[in-house]
Amino acid sequence: MVKKLYKIQAIFCTLLSISMLFSCQQKTAEEKAVSDAEKRTADSLAQVKAAEEEVRKQPLTAADINLTKDLEYDKHTLEDTYPYEDTVRVFQWDKIKERLADVENFQRMPHQYAVLQNHRNKNKEAPLVKNWKRNAYKRVADSLGTERWQGVPLYATGEHDAPVIYGRDGHLVIVTSNDTTDMMEIEGISLPGKFDVPKRYVKTLGDTVVFDRVVVVDVTNQNVSTFQKTDKGAWKVLSMNPATSGMHKPPFSTETPLGVYVVQEKKEKMMFLKDGTSSIQGFAPYATRFCNGGYIHGVPVNNPKGKIVEYSWSLGTVPRSHMCVRNASSHAKFVYDWTKTLSSLIIVIE
Template sequence: MHKKISSLLNKKYPLQEHKKHSIRLITHKGICQKISLTVLCILLLSCNNKSTSHSIEVMGKEKIDSLAFVKQQEEEKKAAPKTAADITLTKALTYDQHTLAESYPYGKKTRVFQMDKIKEKLAWVENFQRVKNNYAVLQNYKNKNGEAPLVKDYHRNAYKRVSDTLGTERYQSVPLYHFGETKTPTLYGRDGSLVKLLSTDTLPMVKISGISLDGEWEVPKRYVKAIGDTVTFHKVIIVDVTNQNIMTVERQRDSEWLIRSMNPATSGRHHPPYAQETPLGAFVLQEKKSKMYYYRDGTTTIEGFAPYANRFTNGAYVHGVPVNNPKGAIKEFSWSLGTTPRSHMCVRNASSHAKHIYDWTKSLNALVIVID
């Protein structure tokens, strides 16, 4: 720019006058430089302001996006199914007699409470209760609602009784029909199984979805006891037939459970035709008897009673030490508790522990889960 000004000055003034006006040229040159610097500064400041403004805008947007991302992650975590890793178990005993440690000696071996498996079951309990369900229980104790029809494919088991392809016996069970195929059932549902009641508009059949069992089925209404949509299963009895122990747990809040007792137990043994194994699975605690009288095998003669009996499936109860005398006194403990399976299907406990369960739970509002 200063070269252009110099050229103009040369045209205006002769060479002999150039010295005379040199100061003026220098002055013009300095002015031009100053103008150039000023314009440059203004441009730089403008760019810088725009850049700063853009940076602030980007940072603000990133912060908003970050908060939205965190919120989305939290919502996804809440919506995701619970796993064993999400469950916490804290010992807070309300029954502290005959208490076993988490790991304890048994002869030359070590027995345990299977905490990981227990947490898996508790995660399952939490998951099916995350949405409101209209619950029901399958019931046919002693075939009181009628013997179930024969399923399509059946065989006779070690007890000479008819069973379905999964090994569930016909006796005391409920027929399960595929939708629209109500002439012959496909499987049997165990007495005490928890289900969702889907529809009653197909009377005399109702539509159910399994919780304790798999699939969706139609079932004759007489086998289904509705228990409503306000039930909460926050009390669970865990029976371990491998380690012969029993634990009671109570839900405190989301994913947090308290251990209320840890005791020895004795489950059912395989000894046809009378004694059967305690079945694996999840069942609703259905009824209570302060004394459950039982017959001598193969007769209708009352042999004795079991105190504080809590029935969960078929003739299986969680109860105290059996007394082989209908008029005898309650016994607190037996050397056989926590050893090997000896019962006819029931789960034997110390009598005071059976009373703890009897007093602690309500019928149709607690679960018995049997693991191996």
């Protein structure tokens, strides 16, 4: 009887062991299934994240820019297309979107930004470039037409015997190397490529500046518009107005130069001289300087003590300024108040 009892206990223990083993195997299989599922989920999330990162790295195009009209200045506003004499003028939205996409693209990664400066040759007259000529104004210019006067010497990297071209006062650039005592390497925004430039011509802006306020001047259609970024690819149109840009008329009047410029300074009342003299002829109100002596400003007043004039029949017609961009005086004040010195951009297109 005892032996039979031991035998039953042995069988029971064996069955229990088999049951426990099966249970452990089943648990191990379930745990493995859960682990495999979690791994697949993690792999899928990693793939999605990697794909999103690749998309994020892709440069924006004009098609990615969304413009929403939300006018903060609504005087003298132009339509998207509007008549001028026997033609039709437009706001070149596709070209403007391209420029705004460029602004977003060069800010995708942190950079050390800077602005080239040599207003009135305050940082010393630039040396002669290798290939120079005299232009219609009898001034020295490089192969691209940029003048030595108020120009910034740009050297081929590592070759400092003579500059290859001139950068313009006000040009936005990216600092790519700042290791030497007298020179730094920069990458142009308006001028493609890298150059060495003497440090005295460069004002660094740091790597935390955000360019989210942009003024676009169209010298072909003689209009000006302002934009503020709200999100990736999203910009508000704040104003759409007539303007008058600089004209080519030696020896005193020059075209408003194309390019991407930084707002450098502001003058509530910018005095100007009578051509060829040192006598003050009048003033321009709410002047925002971006390049050389080029300002966005209100209607000029040919009397130093005169009153501000709101509008001129010449706005939006043909270039007739010395280099500046004339606006209705209230729009010039809007630009003056809204832009931020050394962190807002003026982009001139044709």
